[in-house]
Amino acid sequence: xxxxxxxxxxxxxxxxxxxxxxxxxxxxxxxxxxxxxxxxxxxxxxxxxxxxxxxxxxxxxxxxxxxxxxxxxxxxxxxxxxxxxxxxxxxxxxxxxxxxxxxxxxxxxxxxxxxxxxxxxxxxxxxxxxxxxxxxxxxxxxxxxxxxxxxxxxxxxxxxxxxxxxxxxxxxxxxxxxxxxxxxxxxxxxxxxxxxxxxxxxxxxxxx
Numbered sequence: 001x002x003x004x005x006x007x008x009x010x011x012x013x014x015x016x017x018x019x020x021x022x023x024x025x026x027x028x029x030x031x032x033x034x035x036x037x038x039x040x041x042x043x044x045x046x047x048x049x050x051x052x053x054x055x056x057x058x059x060x061x062x063x064x065x066x067x068x069x070x071x072x073x074x075x076x077x078x079x080x081x082x083x084x085x086x087x088x089x090x091x092x093x094x095x096x097x098x099x100x101x102x103x104x105x106x107x108x109x110x111x112x113x114x115x116x117x118x119x120x121x122x123x124x125x126x127x128x129x130x131x132x133x134x135x136x137x138x139x140x141x142x143x144x145x146x147x148x149x150x151x152x153x154x155x156x157x158x159x160x161x162x163x164x165x166x167x168x169x170x171x172x173x174x175x176x177x178x179x180x181x182x183x184x185x186x187x188x189x190x191x192x193x194x195x196x197x198x199x200x201x202x203x204x205x206x207x208x
Contacts, residue, residue: 013054020188042095081147099184101180120138121137
């Protein structure tokens with residue numbers, strides 16, 4: 001039975017300049033809701049609390065707190081740093097706002113594996129074997145390594161994983177749960193967005 005995990009905080013990464021998209025990704029609408037609204041809806045049944053990182057304020061009807069980046073312009077790693085710096089939970093689920101094909105059922109599975117393991121980071125990989133750091137669970141103790149990478153000038157998570165105890169959920173494990181191969185596809189360009197709108201309106205890729 002799915003449940004909310006009491007020692008897991010959720011964070012939506014909504015910062016960044018979205019240069020290729022040409023507009024803020026969190027405001028893009030799919031299936032009658034913004035990408036930000038969708039990620040909040042997916043996280044709330046899993047996490048004790050949800051916070052948006054990278055924005056200073058949000059409409060009150062979203063009923064969610066927001067945190068501006070502690071280190072503006074430092075990319076995804078800076079957003080993860082902000083969340084780990086402010087969290088009150090040992091386990092922290094970070095999700096990018098531009099991943100429209102995630103499902104709450106998968107996030108429950110991810111959380112269960114993280115909380116039952118000893119890893120500093122529990123991260124899935126896609127069908128090409130690429131790790132997905134913006135749909136992963138980071139323990140609070142990983143903060144020191146994130147801080148060190150930022151001091152080295154890193155903006156992305158490249159080079160981070162070898163420095164922590166990492167549990168990689170292989171694509172074979174994920175696929176055995178019936179999840180679709182496009183689950184980690186993200187939106188970077190207007191063309192990606194147009195294609196996703198087709199899927200959302202009954203095209204080839206369902207949103208759930």
